[in-house]
Amino acid sequence: MQECRSEEAYNIGLLKRDLLNPAPSPFAPRLSIVVPIGKLALRHSTTHLAAMSTFIEHASQPEASRDVGAAIRRGLAGRCPHCGTGRLFGRFLKVVPACATCAERLDLHRADDLPAYLVILIVGHVVVGAMLAFETFDTFSTSAQMFIWPTLTLVLALLLLQPVKGAIIALQWALHMHGFGAPHPLEHE
Numbered sequence: 001m002q003e004c005r006s007e008e009a010y011n012i013g014l015l016k017r018d019l020l021n022p023a024p025s026p027f028a029p030r031l032s033i034v035v036p037i038g039k040l041a042l043r044h045s046t047t048h049l050a051a052m053s054t055f056i057e058h059a060s061q062p063e064a065s066r067d068v069g070a071a072i073r074r075g076l077a078g079r080c081p082h083c084g085t086g087r088l089f090g091r092f093l094k095v096v097p098a099c100a101t102c103a104e105r106l107d108l109h110r111a112d113d114l115p116a117y118l119v120i121l122i123v124g125h126v127v128v129g130a131m132l133a134f135e136t137f138d139t140f141s142t143s144a145q146m147f148i149w150p151t152l153t154l155v156l157a158l159l160l161l162q163p164v165k166g167a168i169i170a171l172q173w174a175l176h177m178h179g180f181g182a183p184h185p186l187e188h189e
C-alpha cells in the first residue's frame with residue numbers, strides 16, 4: 001500500500017514536472033518563423049479588406065453618366081474626352097498620362113490592338129472597293145495601280161490610326177470601362 005502510494009506520488013510528481021517544464025517541441029523553433037508570417041498575412045488581409053470595402057462602396061454608387069457622343073468626337077480630334085481642350089496624345093500614338101488642362105487621367109485605357117483592327121477593317125473596305133471600282137472602268141494601267149493602292153493603303157492607315165485610337169479611348173472613358181471605372185481593390189497597394 002505504502003509502495004503503491006509512493007508510486008502514485010512519483011507519477012504525480014512526473015506529471016507536474018512535465019506540465020511545469022514541458023519538453024521542447026520539435027515545432028518550437030519554427031514558431032519564430034510562423035508567427036511573423038501570420039502577423040504579416042493578417043496585416044495584409046486587413047489592408048485588402050479595407051480596400052475591398054472601399055471598392056464595394058465605390059461600385060455601389062451610381063457613376064456619373066458621361067456623354068458618349070461628345071467624348072468620341074473629342075477623341076477623334078485627339079483631345080481629352082473630359083474637357084475637350086487638352087491633348088490626348090503626346091506623340092503619334094502615345095497617350096499622355098493625364099490631361100494638361102483638367103488633370104483627368106488618360107492612361108487608364110485598354111485600347112490594345114483594337115485601333116489597328118478597326119483601321120485594317122476600314123482601309124480594307126475602302127481600298128478593295130476602290131480597286132474593284134477602278135478595275136471595272138479600267139481607268140489605270142497595272143503599273144500605276146501597283147503604286148496607287150499600296151500608297152493609298154499606307155496613307156489611309158497612318159491618317160486613321162490616331163483618330164480611331166482616340167475614339168476608342170474616349171468611348172472607354174465615357175462608359176467607365178477598365179481603368180476608367182471604379183479602382184480595382186488591389187491597385188490601392
Ligand SMILES: [Zn+2]
Binds near residue numbers: 082084086100102104
Ligand atoms: Zn481634359
